[in-house]
Amino acid sequence: MMLQTILQKHTNTNDYIYGLANVSGLLSGEYADYKYGIVIGKRLDNTIVDKITGGPTPEYYDHYKNTNKELTELAIDISDKLNINGIQSIATAPSLGGKKQDSKYKKYLSLDISHKMLATRAGLGWIGKSALFISYKFGPRVRLVSILTNTLIEFCNTPVNESQCGDCNICVEKCPARAANGIPWNTTIYRDNFFDANKCREMCRIQGKKHIGFDASICGICVAVCPFGN
Template sequence: MQSELSEILLREGASLVGFADLRGLPAQGRQGLDYGLSIAVTLDPQIINTISGGPNHPYHQEYKRANTLLANLSRRAADFLADQGFRAVPKAPTGENFDKLTLSTELPHKTVATRAGLGWIGKSALLINKQLGASFRLSSVLTDAVFETADPVNRSLCGNCDLCVQACPVQAILNLNWEAGMARDSYYSAALCYQAGKGYSAALQIESTICGICIAVCPWTKKFMDRAKARAAETGSL
């Protein structure tokens, strides 16, 4: 069942699929369900390459495309699990659906993803994957289906890199390496980031709160973009 579900999601547009044991997390946030599915959809590297100085309209369209696909994939996974007799709750990608006071959700998609072994939380509070960098969006499904799960990622691999720290226009990134269990506010100011995103959104006259600079400047993202560019050159699709 697990491999079949992964194959379906990858075939229908997912870039990464991971399975997480959530039993170490508070029961309320996971709605009493012990396992989670983490789904990632890649953002177009050619578009990401254009936002190191700030977001633009093509990035906004790509952001919406990825979120729409992720919402569909989460529902697809939940329907598949329900058809097998399990409880399953799809969690849409985070857009504007978060607590505006705390600027957080009860169970962040990034937490599920680290538990699924998909990557670590960077200094910028983005999830970073060795293959994709930070150039993707996430959604989750909570379930009582029992999965074989990956080893969770509990520590950052950012090391001494501070490119996102230097690039952030509002100094929201505090240059500290994440470890599982750390309070987000100890290494990253969501309030400053949100204010910057609102400013960009107002300038672009869009409804979404976006920035993306730290995605573009991350060296893991740059490696991903370089590989994508090389593949495109080989196939003549540039």
């Protein structure tokens, strides 16, 4: 179908994963009325991620910025193509997309769109003990973006509903913020019950200042240490 043609045209390398998700009733706020989503993951460069041992590197920071830019453009491009073909859709931002000062964001460290949720609904992987999305193909070494629509373009993939981390606790042990408590994820456990986002953000600020030189708010240790995808 057209979707595959469009996606393959845009994501014509082996560095991407994508899938269709049924998110009916799962999104909130400005996205609450959307039923379906296309989620796309771009693989991070292993040579850059492997160097995140004691903390983030300037190279990782640049990679993160460039990948965000690429995913922003990709989502807009795909959404435009769908709209031209009569499928109304909306592109979302890979990161905060200007919501940093939003009072709801500041209070809950949470947006109306969770790309990780779309990714589990699209059957591409699960949520790790680190609260990161762990893809079957690249582990947590992916950045994500989503495009939302109310048209059922194709059948949605079978969702993944629980952690596949098993007994592994490497990310829990290596997190400098001690943000994760080791409880394995399933769809009934809210983030705050197994992962302290405030502790993580505080440590991202410290790590950014220490290793990049300003409040870059970035870390990545949990991405680098995960045995999946490396």
